[in-house]
Amino acid sequence: MSFDPFGDLATEGYLRNVAKEKDLDIVKRLEHTSFTTGLDAAFAALRKSNKLSYANVLETHGILFNAIYPWAGQDRLITAPNLTVRKGSVIFANPAEIRPAIEYALRKGQDKDYLRAYPGEILGYLAFGHPFLDGNGRTIVTLFSVIAQRAGFSIDWSATDKEAYLSALTKEIRRPSKGHLDNYLRQFVRAPITLDNLTAQIVKAPGLDGRDPAGDENEVVGDIATPEVKKQYEAMLIKRRQND
Template sequence: MSNDSLSRYSRYGNTQSIYHYPNTEVYINKLGIKDPDILLSIENDLTYQRLSELHLHPMKGRFGKTHLLNIHKYIFQDLYPFAGKIRKETIWKGKTQFCDCRFISENLNLLFSKLKADKFFVGLNVEEFCTKSASFLAELNMIHPFREGNGRAIREYFRCLALKCGYRIDWSLTDKDKLLNAFIYAVDKYNSRLVECVYDIIENK
């Protein structure tokens, strides 16, 4: 694995990231690890443990911005200084640029205000829940508030939200590539594939 593979994102002009050790694509971390393969392995182990803890004891909150930030902080607290902090770089993958870092907080507040107005999807039948959730997840993914770990934080946040609505979520019930392609498809506001994925992961339909 190359150093570049660990960053997973591109930046304007391929300038030095404030999140990486100088002249590398390796995230600055609390353990001082500069080998990308070792860092990735340890990251997987540490975050798996934290996510397992959250599975047993879901993070309590009001399902706003702070709730999401707290989930990210919990998952990545052992490794990254940016755990629970909104990113300060504008990034993209492939041809998809995520929200300009200057507007992340504003867009999160708008999205969560809309969620609150929708009563957090409580009381919706499964079809309505899937449709509303797909739209919400697509928007949250495009905001992409963190420098790394967006997927894990968003999935755990949504699992907690689903529990509030009476639905049990198991992300392993959908294929990872299918889910990734659904999010890519949703970039152009086509949420049908993401609706299918949300339906797939609900255990108690």
């Protein structure tokens, strides 16, 4: 079943893309073109902010995806305020909890010592926030690459394995701060790449084409007020808080 939070895929295409295209393979190619052509502008905008905020997250997504999505730069609190969203077995933050999750990650992630010690934890909180209906991973990696560069290192995304990375990320989202993604990313830590060279490096990353190797796509779990949906969401939060 196609991801259709707006409920108008038949007439407006996947997520109301500007081409009104319904074929997901075509949409993903359009997304990737929008992303790769917008990276330089996104990095230029981020360079202007000494300290990144939630507004920078929204702005970055807008720059990267405004060529395909009219709602680019608007988070799920605006575009799908009443829906719980998942991808595969991973349930993401509900709309009202997106900003707190992202702001926590930005606050901790801009502590340079903390980011160097726990890069996967920070990336995991950014991913759990899942602010947008699509384009989350690419937006997050763009932001993360900037705060990592400022902390004195870079991740060699081109050397990562898409399936292994997404597996570690899934574990990190389910059970944060247990080292799942830290352990995976540490093998790809390199000397910092200049912002001018980050675009070429990120474009080579195997995991940033918007497709999941397992074939999982975003899915609407249901209305956040529905008892069964609330039960699933609360069970997810309990697992995230467990210490064992």
